[in-house]
Amino acid sequence: MYKVIGNPRSRAARIYWMLEELGQPYEIVLAKPHSPEVLALNPGGKIPVLIDGDAALTDSVAIVQYLADKHDGCTFAAGTVNRAIQDSFTQFCVDEVEGALWTAAKQGMFYENAAPPMQEICKKEFAKALDTLAKRLGNNAYVMGDTFTVPDLILGHCGGWAAMSKFPVPKDGPLYDYFKRLRERPAYVAMGKRVAEALQ
Numbered sequence: 558m559y560k561v562i563g564n565p566r567s568r569a570a571r572i573y574w575m576l577e578e579l580g581q582p583y584e585i586v587l588a589k590p591h592s593p594e595v596l597a598l599n600p601g602g603k604i605p606v607l608i609d610g611d612a613a614l615t616d617s618v619a620i621v622q623y624l625a626d627k628h629d630g631c632t633f634a635a636g637t638v639n640r641a642i643q644d645s646f647t648q649f650c651v652d653e654v655e656g657a658l659w660t661a662a663k664q665g666m667f668y669e670n671a672a673p674p675m676q677e678i679c680k681k682e683f684a685k686a687l688d689t690l691a692k693r694l695g696n697n698a699y700v701m702g703d704t705f706t707v708p709d710l711i712l713g714h715c716g717g718w719a720a721m722s723k724f725p726v727p728k729d730g731p732l733y734d735y736f737k738r739l740r741e742r743p744a745y746v747a748m749g750k751r752v753a754e755a756l757q
């Protein structure tokens with residue numbers, strides 16, 4: 558069984574969600590960044606870490622794509638044009654959506670004395686990224702059309718992160734519907750129940 562080391566208010570949630578999508582059993586192992594158990598597995602001290610047999614895998618996007626490939630779900634096959642388009646959405650999300658959220662979060666957590674306008678710049682960058690996403694998504698259910706894939710999962714996670722961080726999330730329109738569609742997926746709801754149990 559997979560073990561996901563981290564905590565639910567981190568990018569570990571991406572791994573739980575993907576494992577729920579794929580119907581794979583997993584254990585939630587609560588651990589903080591830079592704790593001895595995390596440092597033993599990841600020299601950078603970051604979470605999440607996925608334990609798969611003897612392997613300790615790091616970096617949430619690499620992990621979810623690995624799981625999708627391994628279990629043949631939520632992804633187009635490597636080496637296809639659709640996979641190149643899918644990966645471009647993933648890269649866009651990491652660079653432009655998560656990039657703005659993570660820069661703002663790091664300033665708050667690690668660089669308290671940094672210039673205050675940085676938060677505003679991040680919010681503007683985030684809003685710009687959502688504009689681009691709206692154009693690329695059009696009226697599709699998911700970024701790749703009717704098929705839910707890895708970048709939707711990463712975007713859905715970033716949508717929740719943005720709401721928690723008081724970033725400008727859409728209040729209506731196709732993008733609002735898109736994020737709502739992601740939150741309503743049975744695997745996302747199941748993840749919420751697992752997390753609540755784990756935190757009891």
Ligand SMILES: N[C@@H](CCC(=O)N[C@@H](CS)C(=O)NCC(=O)O)C(=O)O
Pocket residue numbers: 566567568569590601602603604605615616617618
């Ligand atoms: N690229 C990594 C980033 C992981 C990451 O930064 N995780 C945060 C928690 S969500 C963390 O461990 N932060 C502690 C730190 O940055 O030192 C991933 O996607 O897993």
